[in-house]
Amino acid sequence: MRMSKKGAIRLLERAKQKALWKRIRDTSFGYWFRSAVLWMLRIPETAALRDLLLEGREPILKMQYPGENTSRYSVLLLQLPLPANRRHKRIIPLGIAYIASYLLKEMPEVNVGVLDAQCQSLTYHQVVKAIARDKWDIVGFSYWTVQAQFAENLSHAIRSMSPQTIIVHGGVHPTLQPEDALKSADYCIRFEGEQSFVELVQALSKGNPVKDIAGVAYKEDGKVIANPPRPLLKNIDQLPFPAYHLLPIEEYNMPLHVVGGERMPIVGSRGCPYECSFCASPILWQKKVRFRSARNIIDEMKMVIDRYGIKKFHFWDDNFTLNPRYVEEVCRLIVEEKLGIQWVCLDRAEHVNRNRDLLPLMREAGCIGVEIGLESANPDTFIHIHKNQAIGASREAIKNLRAAGLKPLYTCMAFNPGETIVGYYLQKEFLDCAQEGYQWFDYFHPFPYPLYIGQFATAYPGTRFYEEIDDLCLQLIEDAEDRYHHRINSIPYSLLNDIPMRTVQRLNEEHYFIFLDAVRTGFWTAFPGNSSQEELATKLYDVWRFLFPFFKKCDGSLTVRQIALHLSEYLNIPLTKSLRLTAYAVYIFAQLGLIRSAIYYTDYPIKEKDVRVPPARKREILHYLSIVRITRKNLLSDVRRR
Incomplete structure (x- = not known):
């Protein structure tokens, strides 16, 4: 069967206009339909149908007063794209939506526009072209460190084509590094931005x-x-609801954890009282927490339901049950007003345990799961990241969530300071325990089988981790885009100095498939979602070529660092690439019980985990390898020979 790319786009556009895709995308049929279209078009599985729909379309830039830029003072707010943007979920830029709504409240005569380049996967040139279509008095954008170079380049382009336009930077990076942002910006908004930006x-x-x-x-x-x-706003109820009408709501893909379906973010509180060294929150919010009223939150939910028909929500509060009275008021109003919603939230294990009596009420109000900040299962790590929470508290939280009928979800990281090989095995044991007895959590795990990868520990400028990192980790930072939690940008010395030792004599075919699948899933910048099939094949071949010599060197005599140095020379690849692949291989194979530490926890029983890659994913990997003349027969003979 043949289908042109333009024909597929037209077909999908028609389905989208009839809301067909919204109904089927989270079903098994939706999954197979997507896979079939991508296969027919020879597009990588990591590509998204939404990217196909957006290709060739004019960027969506919504304004409060369309066409009135020349007669009104006009302000454009931008959400910038991320590296490997097509791999990233399209997340609603809540900060920008709040800035826009507060500006419209205080200055209703201003023409406010919003361009979400991240949601639409716009290139640099597309962003510049979209801005140039209209006259803007102010252009502002909010960004992380990983987007700093893009922000600087875009600022210079705007200044070149429109010298009278004033450029304003905001967000985490300009707040913590204003001297860097002001290399290209006229002004920076620091910390909580609504009032400062309006003034x-x-x-x-x-x-x-x-x-x-x-x-x-x-x-x-x-x-x-x-x-x-x-000073931080004392009453955050005074902020109007986010200006969702200026966002392309239909373009976002944020399926609710476990159950799927479009979700909307909601923030009931701002701030966190804790001091985790990897987090910018202690600086941004000064360790103070402020809560919205329950009525204000419920009114926002009802607005979203009425306007967009979305009845699934994700609370972005850092610690949802920090204030039990707040939780009880919100949940009782949801029940009393019969909203019929489903939602998840973020929390800290000790709060779940302290407030376990609230969990049944949360479930009655539509809560389906709670994300616990696990971060690591390595006991030594919590000291270095200043989490001030033991792994035992997380185990108790899982028990309490299960008893209340709520799904125990979690966030975790890799390559934290203090981590060793056995910690990754312990992490998998812990997460397997959380998942035990449940159907696999769809729309949450990156894999459709029990292998876990979290975000990669990242030292953001201004954080305590950033100040301490040179004593704790080897940095692999070459430019700002490396400082990204989906790219291995540092490896702890505790891991580099650990010594991996094989627990099995040789790798089998399944192990090869697991690692190849893990790399293409976890290495976003190497597999960005828009590579040609030939590029994907070449990269997978490099990983396949790496695997045997790596495992051979795990004989209990060399450190992780020494193995990476050897493979860099043996395979003639850059040392940073060898370090990333070696550290990631340790991370994956330690989870599987295929290697263990020769120096730490040597008495701890390690058993090989039975993990299998689904046949469809194997076929796709073999398809790519066949492009570089590696067949399944070659793979099997290579495994047996070695």
């Missing part, structure tokens, strides 16, 4: 000075001037 727009629109606006940084005579931080 800046008011001043600039009237030609007034900005020296007395709290939370603003700028340059004067070449020197960075950072005005005092603005």
Whole structure:
């Protein structure tokens, strides 16, 4: 069967217009339909149908007053794309939506526009072209460190084509590194941004000075001037609901954990009282927590249900049950007003345990699961990341969630300071225990089988981890885009100095498939979702070529660092690539029980885990390998020979 790319796009557009895809995308039929279309078009499985729909389409840029840029003071807010953007979920830019809504509340005469380049997977040139279509008095964007270079390049382009446009940067990176952002920005908004940004727009629109606006940084005579931080809002109910009408809501893909279906984010509180060293929250929110009223939250939920027909929510509060009274009021209102919603939330294990009596009420109110910040199962790691929480608390939280009929979800990281080989085996044992007895959690795990990869530990500028990292980890940072939690950007010395030892004599075919699948799933920048099949084949071949010599060197005599050095020379690959592959192989094979540490926890019983890659994923891997003339017969003979 043949189908042109344009024909497929038209077909999918028609289905989308009839809301057909929204009904089927989370079903088994939707999965197979997607796979069939991608196969017919020779497009990698990691590609998204939404990317096909967006290709060749004009970028969506919504405005409060379309076509009135020349007659009104106009402000454009941008969400920037991420590296390997097509691999990333399309997440609603809640911060930008709040800024836009507060600006419209305080200055309703201003024409506010929003361009979400991350959601639409726009390239640099597409973003520049979209901005150039209209006249803007101010262009502002919020970003992380990983997007800093994109922000700088875009700022220079805007200044070149529209010198009168004022450029404002905000978000985590400009807050923590204003001197870096002001290399290309006219102004920075630091910390909580709504009031500071509105006051800046008011001043600039009237030609007034900005020296007395709290939370603003700028340059004067070449020197960075950072005005005092603005006191945090005492009553966050005063903020209007996010300006979702300026976002392309139908383009986001955020299926709710476990059950699927489109979800909307909701923030009932701001801030976190803890000091985890990897997190910017202690700096951004000053370890203070403020709560919205239950009525305000319920009114926002009802607005979303009425306007968009979405009845699934994800609470983005850092610690949902930190304030039991708040939780009880929210849940009772959901029940009393019969909203009929489903939702998940984030929490800390000790809060779940302390407030376990609230869990049945949460379930009655539609909660289906709680994400616990596990981070690591290695006992030594918690000391280094200043989590101040033992693994025992997480085990108790899982028990309490199960007893209440709630799914125990979790977030975890890899390559934290203090981690050793056995920690990854312990992590899999822990997560297997959390999953035990449940159908596999769809829309949550990156794999359709029991192998786990979390975010990669990342030292963001300004955090405590960033200050301590040189003593704890080997950094693999070459530019800003490496400082990203989907790219291995540092490896702890505790792991580099550990000594891997095989627990089985040789790898079998299944082990090869697992690692090849794990690399293409976990290495986002190497497998960004828009590579040609030939590029994918070449990269998988490199991984296949790496695997045997790596496992052969796991004989209990060499450290992880020494193995990486040897493989760099033996395979003639850059040392940073060898370090990343070696560390990741240790991470995966330790989970499977195929290697163990020769120096740590040597008495701990390690058993090989029975994990199998689904046949469809194997066929896809073999298809790519066949492009570089590696067949299943070659693979099997290679495994037996070695």
